[in-house]
Amino acid sequence: MTSERTKVRRLPERGAYDSATIHEILDQNFVCHVGFNAEHGPVVLPTLFGREDDVIYLHGSAGAHMLREMKTEVPVSVAVTSVDGIVAARSHFHHSINYRSVVIFGNAAEVADVGEKLHALEILTNHVMPGRWDEARQPNTAEFTQTLVLRLNLDEASAKVRTGPPHDEAEDMDLDTWAGIVPMRVVAGEPIPDPDMKADAPLPPSVRATLDRWSSD
Amino acid sequence: MTSERTKVRRLPERGAYDSATIHEILDQNFVCHVGFNAEHGPVVLPTLFGREDDVIYLHGSAGAHMLREMKTEVPVSVAVTSVDGIVAARSHFHHSINYRSVVIFGNAAEVADVGEKLHALEILTNHVMPGRWDEARQPNTAEFTQTLVLRLNLDEASAKVRTGPPHDEAEDMDLDTWAGIVPMRVVAGEPIPDPDMKADAPLPPSVRATLDRWSSD
Numbered sequence: 049m050t051s052e053r054t055k056v057r058r059l060p061e062r063g064a065y066d067s068a069t070i071h072e073i074l075d076q077n078f079v080c081h082v083g084f085n086a087e088h089g090p091v092v093l094p095t096l097f098g099r100e101d102d103v104i105y106l107h108g109s110a111g112a113h114m115l116r117e118m119k120t121e122v123p124v125s126v127a128v129t130s131v132d133g134i135v136a137a138r139s140h141f142h143h144s145i146n147y148r149s150v151v152i153f154g155n156a157a158e159v160a161d162v163g164e165k166l167h168a169l170e171i172l173t174n175h176v177m178p179g180r181w182d183e184a185r186q187p188n189t190a191e192f193t194q195t196l197v198l199r200l201n202l203d204e205a206s207a208k209v210r211t212g213p214p215h216d217e218a219e220d221m222d223l224d225t226w227a228g229i230v231p232m233r234v235v236a237g238e239p240i241p242d243p244d245m246k247a248d249a250p251l252p253p254s255v256r257a258t259l260d261r262w263s264s265d
Numbered sequence: 266m267t268s269e270r271t272k273v274r275r276l277p278e279r280g281a282y283d284s285a286t287i288h289e290i291l292d293q294n295f296v297c298h299v300g301f302n303a304e305h306g307p308v309v310l311p312t313l314f315g316r317e318d319d320v321i322y323l324h325g326s327a328g329a330h331m332l333r334e335m336k337t338e339v340p341v342s343v344a345v346t347s348v349d350g351i352v353a354a355r356s357h358f359h360h361s362i363n364y365r366s367v368v369i370f371g372n373a374a375e376v377a378d379v380g381e382k383l384h385a386l387e388i389l390t391n392h393v394m395p396g397r398w399d400e401a402r403q404p405n406t407a408e409f410t411q412t413l414v415l416r417l418n419l420d421e422a423s424a425k426v427r428t429g430p431p432h433d434e435a436e437d438m439d440l441d442t443w444a445g446i447v448p449m450r451v452v453a454g455e456p457i458p459d460p461d462m463k464a465d466a467p468l469p470p471s472v473r474a475t476l477d478r479w480s481s482d
Contacts, residue, residue: 083307085307086270092344123307139404153305153308184360185355187357230456
C-alpha cells in the first residue's frame with residue numbers, strides 16, 4: 049500500500065502502512081474529507097464513506113458538483129481523522145494532538161454496475177449505522193438513479209498515528225508547567241425519535257449498535 | 266464572503282455566509298483538513314488551526330512537505346466539520362447527517378513578520394487550549410525558526426449546516442421503521458498527567474477551560 053506519494057514524510061516514525069491499521073481507522077469513522085481539483089482550484093469537502101475490503105465508497109446526489117467533477121476517474125485525496133486527545137507539553141513547541149489518520153490517493157470512479165452500486169449503498173449505510181440496511185425502505189428507481197456512487201481503491205493509503213504523553217526537552221523537565229493529555233472522543237447521546245414517530249417505538253438494532261459503538265462508558 | 270466558488274451548490278438552503286456562523290463553527294473546532302495541489306495531484310491532510318478575526322493560521326515544521334508546498338501563495342481549500350448526529354430516516358434515500366461545516370478557498374501565505382508569527386502561534390495555541398499560551402515555555406529562536414506559519418483569509422468562506430429530524434416522503438410515514446436522530450458530540454475525558462509530572466499538580470486554567478469546553482454534561 050505504498051507509493052512515492054503515500055510515504056509519510058513528516059515524522060516518519062508515526063507512519064503505518066499495514067492494511068489492518070488502515071482498515072481499523074477507516075472503520076472507526078464515517079466522515080471523510082475529499083479533495084479534488086475543480087476548475088477554480090483545490091476543493092475539500094466533508095462527506096460520508098463506507099469501506100469494504102480495500103475499497104471505499106462515496107456517494108451523493110447525481111447533480112452534486114463534487115460528484116460530477118469526480119465521476120470520470122479524476123485524481124482525489126481522501127483523509128479520515130480521529131482526534132484522540134490534546135497533548136499539553138511544558139513548551140509550546142512540543143504541544144501536539146494524539147490522533148489516528150488515514151490519507152488515500154487515487155482515482156475515484158463511478159460505480160455504474162447496478163448490482164455493485166446497490167451493494168455499495170448497503171456498505172455505506174451499514175458503515176454509518178451497523179445493520180441499518182435491513183431496517184429502512186430500499187431505494188426506488190428514481191432515488192437510485194439520482195444517487196451517484198464512487199469507488200476509490202486503497203492501493204495508495206497510509207496511516208499516521210500519535211499516541212502517548214508529550215515529548216519534552218530535558219531542560220524543561222523541572223518546569224512547574226502542567227503537562228499531560230486531555231483525552232477526547234466522540235460519543236452518542238440519547239436518541240431523539242422523529243416527532244412523527246409512534247410513541248414508545250422500541251430502538252432498532254442499528255440504533256442500539258450505534259449507541260454501543262459511540263458509548264460514553 | 267461570497268464568490269462563485271463559495272456558493273453552496275447542493276441543497277443551497279443549507280448554506281450560510283454570515284461571519285458569525287462561520288466564526289462560531291471555526292471556533293468550535295481545532296482540526297481542519299487542508300487541500301492543495303502537489304506535483305502528483307491533490308493532497309488532503311489534517312492539521313491544527315487557529316482563528317482571529319477574518320484570518321485562520323496554520324502551522325507546522327518548516328521542513329514539512331505540506332507547508333513547503335503552500336508557503337508561496339498557492340491556492341488551498343480548508344474544511345472544518347462538526348458532526349452533530351446521524352439522521353435515520355424511514356427510507357435509505359433520506360438518511361443524513363446533522364453537521365456544521367465551513368469550507369474556505371484562498372491563497373495561503375507564509376507569515377514572515379516575526380511579530381505576527383509569534384502572535385499567530387499564540388492564537389493557534391489558545392484556539393486548541395484556551396489560555397494555554399501563558400502557561401508553557403515560549404518558543405526559543407531555534408524552535409521559532411523551525412516553525413512555519415501560514416495565513417489564510419476568510420474572504421471566500423461559506424458554512425453549511427443541517428439540523429433537525431429526517432425529511433421523509435409522505436408515503437413512507439406509515440412504515441414501522443424507527444426514524445429519528447442519534448446525537449453525536451466530542452467530549453473530553455479525565456486528564457492524564459505526564460508520568461514525569463510531580464504528583465498531584467493542580468490542573469491549570471487551560472486544562473479546566475478545555476474540560477468545560479468539551480464537557481460531557
